[in-house]
C-alpha cells in the first residue's frame with residue numbers, strides 16, 4: 001500500500017470519527033429532551049424494556065463486519081452514557097443544589113442568622129422534662145451567650161417503654177422560657193398534623209433522623225414558612241439526605257438546614273460514626289446551612305470538643321450539643337448530655353480554637 005493511500009484512509013477515518021461524534025451529540029441532545037419530558041411526566045428515566053427493543057432492532061439491521069455481540073456492547077455503552085447525562089441534568093436541577101443557586105441560604109430567626117460564615121452553637125436538653133429543668137438550662141445558656149436552644153417535646157424513642165416526651169405541654173414550656181430569656185428554640189415534630197401548630201410555639205422545627213424519609217412529614221414541613229432543621233437518617237446516604245431536603249424546599253419552604261448526626265457503621269467506640277466528610281460535600285453540593293450534632297454522633301462526652309472543632313474546621317455553619325442540669329437523672333440520653341459546668345468548659349475550648 002502506497003504512503004498516499006494510507007494517508008487517504010486515515011483521513012477518511014478521521015472524518016467518520018467526527019461524523020460519529022456529531023451523531024452521538026445529536027443523539028444525546030434528543031435524549032436530554034426526552035429526559036426532561038419524562039421528568040415532567042414523572043416517568044422513570046431508565047426503561048430496560050425500551051433499551052432491549054432498541055438493541056434488538058440494531059442487531060436485526062446489523063450486516064457486519066461487527067458481531068451482534070459487539071454491536072450490543074457498543075450501543076449499551078452509548079445508552080449508559082446518555083443515562084448518566086440525564087442523571088447529571090436531574091441533579092443540576094435540584095432546588096437545593098449549589099448549581100441551581102450559588103449563594104448560601106441564610107436562615108433568619110429574628111436577630112439570629114444561621115449560615116453565611118459565622119458559625120453558631122446550639123445547645124439544650126435532649127428532652128423537655130419540666131419547666132424548672134428548661135429554665136435552669138436556659139439561664140445558663142443565656143449567660144454563656146447562646147442564642148438558640150434545643151429541647152425535645154416529642155421523643156421518637158427506640159423502645160415504646162422509654163420516655164416519649166411531654167408533647168404539646170413541652171412546646172409550651174419551651175415558648176415560655178424562651179420568651180423570658182430572649183432565646184430562639186428548636187424542637188422535633190414527629191406528626192405531620194402537629195407541624196402547623198408547632199409554628200406557634202417554636203422558631204425551628206426539627207425533623208429527626210428516624211423521620212428523615214417520612215415523606216408526609218417532609219411535605220407538611222414544606223407547606224409552612226417556619227425554618228426546618230433536617231437531621232440525616234441513621235443509615236441515609238448523602239444523596240437520600242439531599243433529596244429529603246428537596247421534598248421540603250420543593251413545597252415552598254426554602255428555610256432548610258441540614259444536620260449531620262452520625263451514621264451507623266460497625267464501629268462501637270462511638271454511638272454512631274460522625275461523618276465529617278458529609279460537611280464539605282453538603283456545603284459544595286447544596287446552598288443550605290450545614291450543622292453537626294456532636295452529642296448523638298459520638299454518644300460520649302470526652303470527645304465532644306475535638307469533634308466540634310473538626311466540624312467547624314470542615315466548614316460547618318454550627319454545632320449542636322445537649323446540656324442538662326443533672327444528666328444523671330435525665331429521662332433520655334443520660335450518658336451523653338453535658339452538665340452546665342461541662343458545657344461552659346466545652347464551649348470555651350471550642351471558642352479557643354478561633355473557629356467560632
Ligand SMILES: [Mn+2]
Nearest residue numbers: 126322332333
Ligand atoms: Mn438526645
